[in-house]
Amino acid sequence: MKSVIKVCLGIFLVVAFCSPLVFAESKVVTCQGKYVMGDLDTKKEAKALALMEAKRAALEQAGTYLESSSEVKNYELTKDEISSLASGVMSVEVLKEEWKMSGENLMVTVLIRATVDTSNLKARIAALKDNQESVEELKNIQAQLAALQEELHALKAQRTEEISGKQRETPKREIKEKYVAITNTMTALDHLKSAEAAMANGRLEEALSYYNQALSVDPNMAEAYAGQAIVLKRMGKPHKALKKIDKALELAPSSARAHSIKSLILAESHRYTLALNSINKAIELNPKNPRFYFGRGMINLKSKRPRLALKDFERACRMGAPKACKQAKTLAQRLNTQKNSHQRPIPFRRPPVHK
Template sequence: MRGKFLTPHRISPAPHLNPLVRQHCVFGASPKGRGGLAPSPLGGAPAPRGAGRVGMRGRWFDCADQISDNTSMGSLMSSMKTRQRIFSALIGFSMLFVLSGNSNAAEKIFIKEYTYQASEIDSKVTSRAQALEQAKRLVLEELGTYLISKTEVKDFAISSDKITVLTAGVVQTEIFDEKWDGKEYYLKARITADPDKVAKAIDKLRKDEGKTKELEDAKKRADDALEEIARLKAELDVVKDDKSKQLEYANTVNTLSATDWFEKGLAFGKSEDYDNAIEAFSQAIEFEPYYVVAYIVRGVAYNMKGQYDRAIKDYNKTISLKPDYAEAYHFRGVAYANKDQYDKAIKDYNKAISLKPDYAEAYYVRGNAYYMKDQYGKAIEDFNKAISLKPDYGLAYFGRGLAYSMKREYKKAIADSKKACELGDVGGCFLESEMTK
């Protein structure tokens, strides 16, 4: 079931059904047994439970045999297309924001070139890696300067360096010309993007501390690698035949290549091209086998493709490299939940929370797991905690509203769905509409 528990899920309004049957289909028991809706862990909308499921492009409809093909369903499905998915909600990492819209009328092209002067210890590979890093920086800086002067970014009150860092998480840098003559590596890079859309994506991104930190960490990795490369070059100028330092130099340059592939993977991920994202993250890991973050984001890409066992394998590797990594337990728990292994999921969520007590998202997904186990009281407790840690957490209000509805506390359910709607959660708006009919 591709995207199960992760992708947008919706229930048809089924306006032709009587109120009782509509209630069964939306938030009560399914006609063939207990069921209802389970809020998906990071995708936000409910995942139907019980019999009678029909998959439609990753969205699941309960009571499907009772739902006619009508305009309201089509409109509902259309309105769900922009629903945020887990790949854009990775805690502390990647996965950023898709630039919406199909028109390229407002796109601009930014081009920069760089020539790297190879030293005696450089090969074509090490020369290209360093030329690529510098060319990317130049073109990102040029785009950043344009954003500051021509778009709403000028009002964000953040430094130009930070704008460059955030921009790297929003756009793809394309290399369209390169030459190597044994002494110099020439490379030309360009970015094609709609500046206004980039500005809006940056505005969203800067408000997410986890994603911002992930990009800042990637930038720091590259900065540190460049400093180390400069140091090793200076030492090798004195002792050219030091094999250990030559190996260290090559490995440090590999860090630049790994970071480049990692950033490519993020860009593929935000455009939901998970096959290429997986390939890019795999390349990053090939250059740097202990690249912890690359394993976890590749796991998320596998998760989005419904390849949960592969995702779990990557999360296991992450945990073996960094046993105190709360996010790895969190996302392994999500993978287990996708396999309907809720006890294993809860165990991982417990571990994530023990490592990071203020982890609102971990409380939220644990609440979902309890919901799926029909433990609505525990689910509500976790949604309460998530909301206390993150008061504007629309998904948590929505999940709590669903749990209240299962306990037949409808006034509370309506209040929570209304709050979720006010916070921009589409599922909350729909649930409120259904419950107040």
Template sequence: MKLHQQLFCPLISALILWGAPAMGASTKIVIADSQYVMADGDTLAAAEEKVLQRAQRKAVEEAGIYLEATFHDVEKESGGKSTQASSLEIRTIAAAITETEILESRRSFERDRPVFFVRIRATVNISSLAEAIRRLQSDQQLAQHFRQLQQENHQLRSQLQELQQQPIGVRMLAIEPGGKSAAQQRARMLLETALHTHNLRDKIQLSTDAAILDDRYVDPLIVRGQTYLRLVSLAFSQQAQPSDYSDHLDKARIDFDRAITLDDKNVWAWVGKGDTFTWLKQWDEATAAYEQVLDLDPFTDIARQRLIGAYTTQARRQAETKSWQQALATLKKLMNAQTPESWIPYQKEAYALRSEIYVKLNQPEQAIEDLSTVIRVDPTNATALVNRAKLYRERLQGRLAKDDLERACVLGSNPACEQLP
């Protein structure tokens, strides 16, 4: 593999306004255009989305805002094909642009590569950017802590037993009268230490101390709540009884509820609340929490992943009780026209489940359509191929059925091989 082309444009890590609008003017209308050369790994929808994002970014910058982000394009060539990847803090763009009108859109070819061009009129909200960037910084820190907890299985399991044997006590912290700013600074130092420690007992104690020092500080509650949920996950992985970790769930729920009371726009507080309800198998409450996250920030990928899992699990339980229409209604909330193309691979289990329900309801055309979606995003799914072949046979479409069975047989499906002549 060789690096074919690399463009790297680091942007200033601050919010800078030049040519700022007059006081009281919070929005600015900007016309901007951009073009994008389609890579081999792109779909048409993905390429159109990328060229629009570039134009929106340009509009934000032309409005007088440097985004706190690093943007780079990397195009790699391997086996005669090229792929292109982009990294961009599009959350900030979404916060800045309140309305986008496409003035011109066209496609052309350059050296046999499709080139997409778009010109837009964007309404840029300047006044909301500072708050958006502040939240982005906090979210990145909490997201890093969340990932850290997910990656420390081996070390944390031994700590779980220690925590079960030695409950954490409550330390008394002396807060000097009138020293609020000093207490806040100390709370942030304690939280920073908590974020970097790998010992769960210390992590909980440090975040507790930080929360005591500054009772309006949301992040310690989220860090502590995330840690309690990690303890729940570890206990579950060791086949513990629910009663063994119910106390951790209660503490996590209290922390996330308190965090939402202090800041109802904090996406990680809502993610934590959704995760807590998921552990409690309260699916309606869990999905409502994840939906709230996506309302606040549509680019919070972990919430969308959780939502896909929650809706699919809920629909499967409904299907197991033969509540077909109820299961379809649940899946409809998940699979709608607004779902980005890039998320369909994550929904393949939901599509497969819905195909089974359509078969039960004697709706083979819809079942075939869903199975075709599964196969499109996962061509090696032998089960979907066999199931679609069965439906083709029932509709007397023997050639299509044979093609699916041959593909499934090559993939190692014995049932498919046995059905071939």
């Protein structure tokens, strides 16, 4: 019966221990994650799950440290924003991997060093506030990981029931296949989370490496191709970026984000008609995202349609996008200076204040 309990506890016998060190503009913590294998696990899966737990513990420590910072306190960040900020300023290095027996089961311990870079926090927080989409992306990834963790627990419990009181047998094929699929998805999502955080903080080469790792585990992860497209665009490689985003849309044709990213790539290449088609599709799929209206406004502005651009900026402004409000005000003032007797002054329509 003891062996059954050990198998059942496999996914949850993950212990994290962190030791902090503080330097001049950085905080370093060493964290370890432990995972006891069950008969559904391989060494590869066990190592990945232990590493994820160590990184989760390090992220928690980083968030607590940042939350206590006077700079962060001044901005009154939400829990999700602090988590996103911590992900972006933290880099991880694996220091050690150790395997040993724990009772009748094999246990892996992964030791990592996480460095939290606290330089330029004000600029990073300002960028974070201006890009709530990245906060939502991270929140979505974390929610998916939590749901998959529950699925893994259910499979472990199911396996325990099957072998309870019996001699251990080879797991049923369908259970093993599902278990492998879940752990692979978790590993790919963990790489995706690291990639998104690195990209949000301008570490483009690191982000590209994580996106590649995600795709090596799950070749059909549309979000990773979309992320690669953004990185390649920022690297000044629009043709390669376009190929990546087309692959993302092939896998997820209903992704509003992917259509939006494609519009940015096309606009940068001055292909404004195609860019408008893409951003209009994004808006059709998700009409409540102010960033899409702001994006369409920028395309209209670049393609010499200032009045249409103004309407989009004003709409995005009313939806709560501060950058759009500033752009709308500047554009309205510019248009009002035009000395054209056929034009009436164009007022900047400030969004209503909701009390």
